[in-house]
Amino acid sequence: MNVKIQSVKFDADKKLIDFINAKLEKFERFSDKVTNADVTLKLDKDVEKGNKVVVISLEMPGDNLVAERKSKSFEESVDLCIDALKKQLERYKEKHV
Numbered sequence: 001m002n003v004k005i006q007s008v009k010f011d012a013d014k015k016l017i018d019f020i021n022a023k024l025e026k027f028e029r030f031s032d033k034v035t036n037a038d039v040t041l042k043l044d045k046d047v048e049k050g051n052k053v054v055v056i057s058l059e060m061p062g063d064n065l066v067a068e069r070k071s072k073s074f075e076e077s078v079d080l081c082i083d084a085l086k087k088q089l090e091r092y093k094e095k096h097v
Helices: 014-025 074-095
Strands: 002-007 036-043 052-060 063-071
Touching: 002 014, 014 036, 014 074, 052 074, 063 074
Parallel strands: 002 036
Antiparallel strands: 036 052, 052 063
């Protein structure tokens, strides 16, 4: 799986990039059909509710799975996106099996 990480208006540190790559590697255990993963990291203006926004898009044959979550840390947002994508992947498998 090819992983592309883009951070908007800031530079993501190596620790965060390694964390994201480690989380996305686990998707290869769930499905070998995921070909690409696009991750976008953004900072939002709403500091009280959490201003770290993560959008993860997984490309699969004939379909894309997308999750967007916002929280107080990028790591938490990534975890929330991964959980949402796991549910989407389960539904995808039910439809296409």
